[in-house]
Amino acid sequence: MSLFKKKPSDFLLTHGDSIIKDAQRELKNPARRLLGKRLLTLGGIAMLSGCDLSNDKSVDSALRQISFFNDRVQGLLFDPNEMAPTYPESMITRPFPFNAFYDIDDVPEVDAATYKLQVSGLAKGKQTWTLDELRALPQESQITRHICIEGWSAIGHWGGVRFSDFLRRAGADTSAKYVSLHCADNYWTSIDMPTALHAQTLLTLTYDGDVLPPKYGFPMKLRMPTKLGYKNPKHIVAISVTNTYPGGYWENQGYNWFGGS
Numbered sequence: 001m002s003l004f005k006k007k008p009s010d011f012l013l014t015h016g017d018s019i020i021k022d023a024q025r026e027l028k029n030p031a032r033r034l035l036g037k038r039l040l041t042l043g044g045i046a047m048l049s050g051c052d053l054s055n056d057k058s059v060d061s062a063l064r065q066i067s068f069f070n071d072r073v074q075g076l077l078f079d080p081n082e083m084a085p086t087y088p089e090s091m092i093t094r095p096f097p098f099n100a101f102y103d104i105d106d107v108p109e110v111d112a113a114t115y116k117l118q119v120s121g122l123a124k125g126k127q128t129w130t131l132d133e134l135r136a137l138p139q140e141s142q143i144t145r146h147i148c149i150e151g152w153s154a155i156g157h158w159g160g161v162r163f164s165d166f167l168r169r170a171g172a173d174t175s176a177k178y179v180s181l182h183c184a185d186n187y188w189t190s191i192d193m194p195t196a197l198h199a200q201t202l203l204t205l206t207y208d209g210d211v212l213p214p215k216y217g218f219p220m221k222l223r224m225p226t227k228l229g230y231k232n233p234k235h236i237v238a239i240s241v242t243n244t245y246p247g248g249y250w251e252n253q254g255y256n257w258f259g260g261s
């Protein structure tokens with residue numbers, strides 16, 4: 001299967017600036033000159049930022065180059081206090097695009113009544129959560145931009161529980177390195193703890209004020225506006241806190257693990 005199977009033409013990529021800044025800083029490192037040259041020949045996404053990048057093949061390749069960035073460097077550059085931009089309701093992309101490693105007809109049907117979220121690993125709190133228990137926790141919402149490595153971006157409106165709040169309630173060891181997230185469609189990904197605790201990282205239960213529909217990840221999606229689309233898992237059924245590198249579905253096929261800014 002091609003990693004870049006779709007070329008949606010009607011979305012604008014206007015943000016990705018922090019990733020670009022990382023890229024520019026990285027260019028100063030002589031050990032990465034070759035990579036730097038490659039990035040430069042791509043014209044610099046920073047300069048393209050704000051332009052209509054639809055049908056621009058360089059977007060795919062530019063994002064792909066960025067995905068080669070060293071995870072450690074990205075981790076060091078990550079600023080836990082820096083917020084991703086938020087947008088007014090008028091800027092929400094309608095309809096918000098669907099994407100997965102399969103077609104929309106194959107979206108998994110998760111049964112709300114029997115659904116349970118499992119928490120395991122370095123966490124000594126409650127290990128099983130029902131949907132009602134998650135809905136009873138304090139809720140927040142955000143309108144942020146989702147950027148997919150395939151070369152499109154879109155603004156969406158998600159609501160749910162602040163992940164740092166959830167992790168605390170689940171008794172997670174927040175000094176652990178990773179949080180891995182396993183999904184009903186056997187997709188999985190994993191994130192660094194600083195991103196897990198970032199104020200905009202949200203365990204979402206709603207989309208645009210309604211229960212999260214199946215296509216957007218019912219019953220829950222972890223939404224991180226600081227990370228690329230593939231790091232935002234839908235249909236999460238299990239969460240594990242660990243110091244052992246968990247990888248991910250796309251990450252194990254060559255996508256950059258940190259995948260964000």
Ligand SMILES: Nc1nc2c(c(=O)[nH]1)N[C@H]1C(S)=C(S)[C@@H](COP(=O)(O)O)O[C@H]1N2
Binds near residue numbers: 101102147185233
């Ligand atoms: N469970 C699961 N989560 C997933 C994926 C997937 O295939 N399965 N695809 C990822 C990718 S690449 C993108 S761009 C977003 C798309 O989310 P959306 O359908 O809400 O736009 O989901 C991400 N999370």
Ligand SMILES: [Mo]
Binds near residue numbers: 150229
């Ligand atoms: Mo994606």
